[in-house]
Amino acid sequence: MAAEVRWLCFVALIAFDICLVLASAPFKRFEYKYSFKPPYLAQKDGTVPFWEYGGNAIASAENVRIAPSLRSQKGAIWTKAKTNFDWWEVDVLFRVTGRGRIGADGLAFWYTETKGAYDGPVFGSSDKWVGLGIFFDSFDNDNKHNNPYIMAIVNDGTKEFDHQNDGTTQLLAGCLRDFRNKPFPTRARIEYYMNTLTVLFHSGMTNNEQDMEVCLRVDNVVLPKTGHFGLSAATGGLADDHDVLHFLTSSLHPPGQAPTAAPAAPRVSEEEQRKLSQEYADYQRKLDMQKEEYRREHPEAAGRPQDPDADPDVWFESDSQRELRQIFTGQSQMFESLRELSRKLDEVVGRQERALSLLGQLGTGGPAPQQLGGAPGQVQVGDTIRRHEVDAILNNQNTILSTARELRTFIMEVHSRADAILQAQGKGTGQGAGAAFDLHTLAGELRDGLNALKRDAAAQRTGGPPAGGCPDPPSCVPPTVFLIAVVVQLVIILGYSMYRDSREAQAKKFY
Ligand SMILES: [Ca+2]
Ligand SMILES: [Ca+2]
Numbered sequence: 001m002a003a004e005v006r007w008l009c010f011v012a013l014i015a016f017d018i019c020l021v022l023a024s025a026p027f028k029r030f031e032y033k034y035s036f037k038p039p040y041l042a043q044k045d046g047t048v049p050f051w052e053y054g055g056n057a058i059a060s061a062e063n064v065r066i067a068p069s070l071r072s073q074k075g076a077i078w079t080k081a082k083t084n085f086d087w088w089e090v091d092v093l094f095r096v097t098g099r100g101r102i103g104a105d106g107l108a109f110w111y112t113e114t115k116g117a118y119d120g121p122v123f124g125s126s127d128k129w130v131g132l133g134i135f136f137d138s139f140d141n142d143n144k145h146n147n148p149y150i151m152a153i154v155n156d157g158t159k160e161f162d163h164q165n166d167g168t169t170q171l172l173a174g175c176l177r178d179f180r181n182k183p184f185p186t187r188a189r190i191e192y193y194m195n196t197l198t199v200l201f202h203s204g205m206t207n208n209e210q211d212m213e214v215c216l217r218v219d220n221v222v223l224p225k226t227g228h229f230g231l232s233a234a235t236g237g238l239a240d241d242h243d244v245l246h247f248l249t250s251s252l253h254p255p256g257q258a259p260t261a262a263p264a265a266p267r268v269s270e271e272e273q274r275k276l277s278q279e280y281a282d283y284q285r286k287l288d289m290q291k292e293e294y295r296r297e298h299p300e301a302a303g304r305p306q307d308p309d310a311d312p313d314v315w316f317e318s319d320s321q322r323e324l325r326q327i328f329t330g331q332s333q334m335f336e337s338l339r340e341l342s343r344k345l346d347e348v349v350g351r352q353e354r355a356l357s358l359l360g361q362l363g364t365g366g367p368a369p370q371q372l373g374g375a376p377g378q379v380q381v382g383d384t385i386r387r388h389e390v391d392a393i394l395n396n397q398n399t400i401l402s403t404a405r406e407l408r409t410f411i412m413e414v415h416s417r418a419d420a421i422l423q424a425q426g427k428g429t430g431q432g433a434g435a436a437f438d439l440h441t442l443a444g445e446l447r448d449g450l451n452a453l454k455r456d457a458a459a460q461r462t463g464g465p466p467a468g469g470c471p472d473p474p475s476c477v478p479p480t481v482f483l484i485a486v487v488v489q490l491v492i493i494l495g496y497s498m499y500r501d502s503r504e505a506q507a508k509k510f511y
Contacts, residue, residue, distance in 0.1 A: 024254075024255065025255070026087065026193055026252040026253055026254055026255065027252070027253040027254075027255065027257075027258045027259075028089065028250045028251070028252055028253075029250060029251050029253065029259055030248070030249075030250050031083075031085070031088075031249045031250060031251050032050075033050045033079070033081055034050070034079050034081070034083065034229055034247075034249035035050075035246075035247055035248045035249045036048050036049075036050075036051055036064070036246065036247050037245075037246035037247070037248060038061060038062045038063065038245065038246065039061055039062070040061055041059060041060065041061055041062060041063065041064065041246075042059035042060055042061055042064075046059060047059075048064065048077065050079060050080055050081065051077050051078065051079055051080065052077065052078055052079075052080055052115075053066075053075065053076065053077035053078070053118070054075065054076060054077075054118030054119075055067075055073075055074045055075035055076055055118035055119045055124060055232075056068060056070075056073040056074060056075040056119075057075030057076060057077055057118070057233075058075075059077070062245070063243045063244060063245045064077055064231070064243070064244045065241060065242065065243050066107065066124070066231055066232060066233035066242045066243070066244060067107075067124060067232075067233035067234055067235050067239075067240075067241075067242045068235075068239075068241055068242075069097075069098050069099075069235065069239040069240055069241040070235065070239055071235060071236070071237060071239055072235060072236060072237075073233075073234065073235045073239065074118070074119040074120070074124040074232070074233070074234045074235075075118060075119075075124055075232065075233060075234075076116060076117070076118045076119075076120075076124050076125045076230055076231065076232035076233075077230065077231050077232075077244075078110075078115040078116065078228050078229070078230040079228050079229045079230065081228075082226045082227060082228060083226050083227055083228075083229070083251075084226065085251035085252075085253070085259070086225070087192055087193040087194065087251065087252040087253070087254075088191075088192055088193075088249060088250065088251050088252055089189065089190070089191040089192075089193070089249070089250045089252055090109070090189070090190045090191075090229065090247065090248070090249050090250075091187065091188075091189050091246070091247075091248040091249075091250075092109060092187065092188045092189075092190070092231070092244060092246070092247055093185050093186075093187050093244070093245040093246045093247075094107060094136075094179075094185060094186055094187070094188070094242070094243060094244045094245060095182070095185050095186065095204075095241070095242075095243045095245065096136065096138060096148075096179055096180045096181075096186070096240050096241070096242055096243075097180065097181050097240060097241050097243070098180065098181070098238070098239060098240035098241065100238050100239075100240075102138075102139065102140075102238055103138040103139065103148075103180050103238055103239070103240035104138055104139035104234075104235055104236040104237065104238040104239065104240065105123060105137070105138060105139050105233075105234045105235060105236050106123050106135060106136050106137040106138040106139065106148070106233065106234070106242075107123065107135075107136040107231065107232070107233045107242045107244075108122065108123035108124065108125060108133055108134065108135050108136070108231065108232045108233065109133070109134040109135075109136075109188070109190060109229075109230075109231055110125060110129065110131065110132070110133055110134075110228070110229065110230035110231070110232065111131050111132045111192070111223060111224075111227050111228070111229055111230075112129045112130055112131035112132070112133075112224070112227050112228060112230065113130040113131055113224040113226075113227050113228075114130070114227075114228065115228045115230065116129060116230055116232065118232075120232070121161070122135075122161045122232075123135055123137075123232050123233060123234050124232035124233050124234040125230065125232035127160050127161055128155065128157050128158065128159065128160060129155050129157065130155065130156060130157040130224060131154070131155070131223055131224050131227050132152065132153075132154055132192075132197070132221075132223050133152070133153050133154075133155065133161075134150070134151070134152050134153075134188070134190060134199060135149075135150070135151050135152075135153065135167060136148065136150055136179055136188075137149045137150075137151065137166055137167070138179075138180060138240060139236065139238065140166065141163055141164060141165070141166050142164060142165045142166050142168070144166075146166070146176055147166065148176075148177065148178050148179055148180055149166065149174055149175075149176055149177075150174055150175050150176075150177050150179070150188070150199065150201060150215050150216075151167055151168075151171040151172075151173070151174030151175075151216075152171060152172045152173055152174065152197060152199060152216055152218065153167055153170050153171050153172060154172055154221060154222075154223070155170075172197070172216070172218045172221070173216035173217070173218050174215075174216060175199075175201070175215040175216055177201055177203065177215060178203075179201075179203075179204065180240065182203065182204030182205060183204065183205065184204045184205070184206065184207045185204055185245055186201070186202060186203065186204035187201070187202035187204070187209075187212070188200070188201055188202075188215075189201075189202075189212060191252070192221070192223060193252045194254070195219065195220055195221055195222060196217065196218070196219050196220075196221065197216075197217070197218045197221040198214065198216070198217045199214075199215045199216045199217075200212040200213065200214055200215060201213060201214075201215040229247070229249065231244055231247065
């Protein structure tokens with residue numbers, strides 16, 4: 001009964017936890033004004049929308065090289081606008097690569113009240129910042145062989161970064177992770193929600209996005225209400241390329257406080273609308289004219305991709321091509337399904353292990369749980385019966401059964417023999433009646449005799465010498481009496497023999 005109650009409590013607790021987790025999961029909204037990602041990361045003019053970069057930083061369509069692998073380079077990129085949300089999550093995909101076994105100096109992620117410098121002393125940006133800095137420190141300044149290192153430092157604008165000790169005197173928390181020269185891009189997910197700062201890190205050893213692990217988690221972190229996001233990097237005597245492939249920001253909102261929809265676009269007046277339509281029509285006409293002009297100037301280009309009749313291969317596919325494409329699509333789908341299956345299998349295995357470990361804890365935590373009443377299918381928890389034990393029990397049962405069978409046959413045999421004897425006795429009573437009668441009377445006589453003897457003995461005990469005098473008959477005959485009796489007997493025998501002799505002598509005389 002106690003085991004059932006414990007189980008019910010356990011299940012209820014898990015359900016409650018799940019509800020709690022689901023209910024407390026924050027609402028997440030992507031913030032494009034605080035993000036950048038390829039393709040078209042940088043515009044043709046080299047600018048990154050909503051961002052400003054400087055120093056030795058270079059932005060391309062695919063990434064932002066915050067500091068290149070040259071000596072003493074410094075660069076940074078900062079959001080133009082300040083944030084307008086309390087809690088956030090930033091996903092930074094980056095690569096730190098260099099030809100050297102050791103690199104320098106490192107990369108920094110910033111969330112600060114004001115924008116920092118583009119060529120400052122702390123990993124390429126300003127010292128004495130107000131807010132958060134997360135540093136990916138490649139170079140081991142204090143020679144403690146503990147770099148590359150990831151750490152978080154919150155500054156109120158008074159502290160100078162302790163380069164001599166690699167910031168170890170100031171950090172909130174950190175973790176030793178190598179992020180240089182990895183086969184796949186490394187990734188950091190920095191979450192600031194309800195004053196808890198969490199940094200997850202992906203080592204770049206796999207291309208599975210889910211392989212993130214916790215680097216640090218700190219509670220009660222207080223950051224400026226609003227601020228700028230930034231990235232900076234620096235090189236020294238040694239140099240790495242510091243490339244950031246994407247920077248994705250999401251605002252986090254507690255359940256029940258979902259953000260209001262973006263303000264509706266200002267209404268366009270009818271006049272403006274007509275003007276815009278006119279502009280669009282003009283643009284369309286101009287484009288057509290330009291196309292016509294191009295065709296006139298390049299007659300050899302005419303009839304190419306634009307014209308399906310000129311090159312059917314570009315526009316149409318043959319049967320075999322279609323078949324190949326279908327096979328390819330089918331295989332891709334199969335591959336996707338397999339991957340999904342594999343993922344689910346992993347999940348199931350994980351859950352099973354968790355459940356087993358919990359059961360193990362339950363088993364060791366208290367008295368061995370009993371089998372649940374009313375659920376005959378359930379196995380005993382904690383100490384399950386094993387196969388060989390079941391086999392042993394079955395063998396024992398078989399032995400017991402065969403022994404019982406042998407016993408039954410034996411008893412039946414005895415019974416039949418007893419029957420036979422009884423029958424034989426029943427027949428024999430008529431024939432041997434005389435002998436049996438004799439025996440019976442003899443036994444009766446013997447019993448009577450014994451009874452008489454008993455009576456005599458009792459009488460002698462009550463009427464004889466007082467108790468304690470001489471209870472044993474042999475000791476009741478004193479030696480003198482015994483001798484007298486012997487002498488009397490001898491005298492009688494002698495007298496009798498003498499009497500007989502004299503009688504014989506007299507008889508001889510008469511003959
Ligand atoms: Ca360092
Ligand atoms: Ca160090």
